[in-house]
Amino acid sequence: MERIYAFRLLVFMTVAALALVVIFALLQVGYP
Amino acid sequence: MDLRTKRSVFLAVYLLFIFGPLLILLIGPRPAGRELWREISVGIGFFALGLMGLQTLPAGRLPFLRDTYPMDTIYAFHHRISVIAFFLALSHPIILFINNPVTLRLLNFETAPWRARAGVLGIIFLLLLVLSSVWRKDLFIPYERWRTIHDIFVVGMLAFVLIHIFLVGYYTAMPLMTAFWIVMAVLWVGMFLWIRIFRPLRMYNRPYILTDIKQERERSYTLTLQPDGHEGLRFIPGQFAWLSFSPFSIQENPFSFTSSSENTEEICFTIREAGDFTERFREMDTGRRIYVDGPYGNFSIDQFPAPGYAMLAGGIGSAPFISMIRTMIDRKDDRPVWFFYGNPTTDDIIYWQELDELKEQMNLTVVHVIEQPDADWEGETGYITQKILEKYLPEGERNEYIYFLCGPVPMIDPVEKAILKMGAPQRNIYTEQYDVMG
Numbered sequence: 001m002e003r004i005y006a007f008r009l010l011v012f013m014t015v016a017a018l019a020l021v022v023i024f025a026l027l028q029v030g031y032p
Numbered sequence: 033m034d035l036r037t038k039r040s041v042f043l044a045v046y047l048l049f050i051f052g053p054l055l056i057l058l059i060g061p062r063p064a065g066r067e068l069w070r071e072i073s074v075g076i077g078f079f080a081l082g083l084m085g086l087q088t089l090p091a092g093r094l095p096f097l098r099d100t101y102p103m104d105t106i107y108a109f110h111h112r113i114s115v116i117a118f119f120l121a122l123s124h125p126i127i128l129f130i131n132n133p134v135t136l137r138l139l140n141f142e143t144a145p146w147r148a149r150a151g152v153l154g155i156i157f158l159l160l161l162v163l164s165s166v167w168r169k170d171l172f173i174p175y176e177r178w179r180t181i182h183d184i185f186v187v188g189m190l191a192f193v194l195i196h197i198f199l200v201g202y203y204t205a206m207p208l209m210t211a212f213w214i215v216m217a218v219l220w221v222g223m224f225l226w227i228r229i230f231r232p233l234r235m236y237n238r239p240y241i242l243t244d245i246k247q248e249r250e251r252s253y254t255l256t257l258q259p260d261g262h263e264g265l266r267f268i269p270g271q272f273a274w275l276s277f278s279p280f281s282i283q284e285n286p287f288s289f290t291s292s293s294e295n296t297e298e299i300c301f302t303i304r305e306a307g308d309f310t311e312r313f314r315e316m317d318t319g320r321r322i323y324v325d326g327p328y329g330n331f332s333i334d335q336f337p338a339p340g341y342a343m344l345a346g347g348i349g350s351a352p353f354i355s356m357i358r359t360m361i362d363r364k365d366d367r368p369v370w371f372f373y374g375n376p377t378t379d380d381i382i383y384w385q386e387l388d389e390l391k392e393q394m395n396l397t398v399v400h401v402i403e404q405p406d407a408d409w410e411g412e413t414g415y416i417t418q419k420i421l422e423k424y425l426p427e428g429e430r431n432e433y434i435y436f437l438c439g440p441v442p443m444i445d446p447v448e449k450a451i452l453k454m455g456a457p458q459r460n461i462y463t464e465q466y467d468v469m470g
Contacts, residue, residue, distance in 0.1 A: 009043075010109065017079045020058065024058050025072040028062070029065045029066075029067065029071065031068075
């Protein structure tokens, strides 16, 4: 059961981090 | 602290560290922005380093984490996250090169500044780290040697990447960011000291004496150990420990306790010969010192209370269940237990006779499932299937039971599917793959 949670956590972490990276980059270049 | 709280606290701290650099980038005062893709590349780079840097934490066998997560899940998580971190780390320079091809000249080692050289060296160490781990067996690297080179690559990679980010100094000029990476560096050094010095010293001061070796089957033995000059350790049934001949040696293997956790005088482990290290046990004399690092794991009836248990084992995977069964007998626990035990032939069944005796002392049903039975075998044959499970487990109650599976990977997956098809919920199934760590 834990293996399924671990896999979900991994996907969540990666997607959330990439989203944060894009938000950060957009803010940095003065968007919006 | 109960399991749920412990897990939540650990997860919160872990995620805080993983997302730390990104949160600092988002909330902190920062230098003026550059091009969009350059910023994306830098953000990805910081995240990849955070991911890799925190790998040391779950793999370091920390005392407060030892019963929080199953070790095989931690290692599986470690493998996957490392591969993700590798591709993210690699995408950091690739995006920079595509965004501004002039930066390709930074790859020229002779003319490049040290900030770029350190970055390239960091990536090379990371590449070696991933290649030597993913293809260890294909590259014929022995496990013990691999652990040494793994350490070297980790230290090299982290050192060069730290040099890289501080020499670039764009975002690390922010005091909060500098503080974060100093904390991370202290954490890495601390983990290294814990793994290579403090933990071995602790083990050195708590040796065990081998008091008995009992042959179970042709290639399996039960070792009995007694603490030498200390009070020993307490474990919960189903946990395991790492055994070694020297606390400073990297030659160590994990084995499940097979004795009752109520027995505080001595501890037992059943091992099956698989390679040089395990074969050494056979030649050993009683009286020699053995070092025990543990207990670890949360694969236990004590962690997951239920009205009854179904234990499903393949081969040497029976070891944690023997401990659970012996403990239940000592505690006069009369909850029903079904023990499904799969083996290639009847000659491979460990504890056969003992299981027959244990049946008389508690509410235990043992179902042997033999792959290639002799002509006179009257029990179940083939593999542990849904049909076999439904034949024995009472229909009204079986969805309330907790299912523990322990064995090699090819056994775990089909048996887990069979349990799910029978209608038992996923949350009631716990697995331990014993060959993940080897």
